[in-house]
Amino acid sequence: YHHALDINAYQEAWRLASQRYPVLRTAFDWDGEPLQIITAQPSLTAAHFRLEDLSQLSVTAREAAIVELQIADRAVAFDLSQPGLLRFTVIKHSDAHYTVLKTEHHSISDGWSGPLLWQTVHDYYQQLLAGQSPEVHPESTYLDAQQYLQQQQSATRSYWKSLQANLGEPNDINGLLSQPIDLSQPPVIDEPTETKLVLEEKDYQQLKAQCRAQGVTLNVAVQFAWHKLLQIYTGDEQTIVGTTVSGRDIPVAGIESSVGLYINTLPLALDWAADATIHTQLQTLQQRIAALNSHSGIALASLQRGGARLFHSLLVFENYPAPVNTGDADTLGVAFRSAVEKTDYPLSVIAYEQGDTLHIGLRHDARSLTTEKASRLVDQLQRILAAIADDPAQRHDQIPLLSRAEAQALLHSWNDTDAPYPQDKTLQQLFEAQVE
Incomplete structure (x- = not known):
């Protein structure tokens, strides 16, 4: 102040x-x-x-x-x-x-x-x-919401019981890390850090326009990009990401202006058929996120098998309401200083819109993921998002992760092994000369 x-x-x-x-x-x-x-x-x-x-x-x-x-x-x-x-x-x-x-x-x-x-x-x-x-x-909204969630417990448990039958094993994310960790143990994040990506101007506008054309949200696009990156590095036929939902998609009056803990983190699974297109995967994610919001009144612990984690990465798309400006903040000279939030997942993706930009942060422990590799992962996320904007009709396995410079280096520069050799000798003669 x-x-x-x-x-x-x-x-x-x-x-x-x-x-x-x-x-x-x-x-x-x-x-x-x-x-x-x-x-x-x-x-x-x-x-x-x-x-x-x-x-x-x-x-x-x-x-x-x-x-x-x-x-x-x-x-x-x-x-x-x-x-x-x-x-x-x-x-x-x-x-x-x-x-x-x-x-x-x-x-x-x-x-x-x-x-x-x-x-x-x-x-x-x-x-x-x-x-x-x-x-x-x-x-009274908070108490009304708790009562509504209690009334919906039977339907919510039924939904998750049917979904659990199709949940596979959690993805082994060690392929994304620089230093492997024991995923069976709760991670200790001693050196939290964040690697950031900002989409702005043309890139942001193209992605936003394509999302509107596909009838999906930016949240869905970011979800697809992270799920796809996991699928590429793990080779798994199903990816599972912990997804934070607002918990406010319930028919309770005043829910949007209520103060309380409504959010929940739940498993969002996506299957990867070889012939699936970006478009079909986006539509599937849109439907499943809507279903999560409608059935979010359940404890994550109740879904875990023997207490074991269902996922090892977290994705949060922040979409908070802007408070009504009554002038009080200006009068008091209020300025936000900083915030510290604790997460205990090895990899967390935090995304939000600000003005005409999309901000994506990859949070991780500097001990298990170097800045260099984290930057490469973020660059690859950007290319997946670009593929959504460019051609959502293409198959997901056709998305290029290499930049033109990387492709040039891999396919041409690193394979440039030409060397002069005598043109007047046969291969057998050259081999015999080496033996001598």
């Missing part, structure tokens, strides 16, 4: 937000089967806030101190038996500059909810500063 911050009013704004949104009053009972509990009273109090005055430090020392605060904060576990599974560190740079470090347990919210929650808090805060008493209208 590039503005003075009234700490008491700020804390009260968050308390009112917890009064409005049930998920902010969530706790869990772990005796026996986990049970989610939502308390009746607001759960966020002054105890959830920590104040750090770093205004006396130099800019360099202050930035270093903030990083240390972030690292230390991430090491503190939440007590899931207590409601209000988020906490705040308010850091003072100066009287007119504050940074708020917000840490929340992922069981209570998702990326879609973030802008909605911040907007509500800022609205309450501005009203409090103006001497007004904000009217809090408790949201």
Whole structure:
């Protein structure tokens, strides 16, 4: 916040937000089967806030101190038996500059909810500063959604039971890595890094136009590209990718403006018949993603065989709503600093649109995948996306992964082994000369 911050009013704004949104009053009972509990009273109090005055430090020392605060904060576990599974560190740079470090347990919210929650808090805060008493209208959508999902459990379980019968083994992704890892063990990502691809201008517009012509979304195009890359490197007849769905494709009033954890990560499988075209694969993915959204109210753990993972890579296409601009963010001088998210899959693909560009990030551990090879994988993803834009009627096994320069080097430069030899001797004579 590039503005003075009234700490008491700020804390009260968050308390009112917890009064409005049930998920902010969530706790869990772990005796026996986990049970989610939502308390009746607001759960966020002054105890959830920590104040750090770093205004006396130099800019360099202050930035270093903030990083240390972030690292230390991430090491503190939440007590899931207590409601209000988020906490705040308010850091003072100066009287007119504050940074708020917000840490929340992922069981209570998702990326879609973030802008909605911040907007509500800022609205309450501005009203409090103006001497007004904000009217809090408790949201019922989250509870309505949970009730709907419970009512659909039988149909959801039936859908997944039929789907499980056709799920093969998880793809061995070691062929994509620089250093093989034991996929039977949960990965430890010590050096998280990201290799990025940005499609813009002509490339973006052509892909977008082709998706419209095919009646599919950009999400489907990115899904196809990643599935195809897995299929090329593994040679498997079926690829399975963990796919994050919004969980909001349900007939509950107000679902798009509700705050809570609706997303889920579920297996998305695609079979690779030799004669399948890009077009047919895109259509299949479109249908299966729609089905996942309609049957997303199931725990991933319940689908796993003996607790073993169904997939080793994750794909997230972020499509969050833009909050209504009430002017509060501008008045408060709000600027987003950074975010840290934890994933425990060896390979994760994160994609989103921003303006007239498509951003794709390949997240991985630098120890198991070098920057050089990660860049090559991202380049190959781009060529698969280009094949979608150029000719979706072609068979998927005709997609070229080599650039013209790479093809020239492989087929011609590296095979340029011509050497002079005597024209007046036979092959037998040349061989005998070598023996002598």
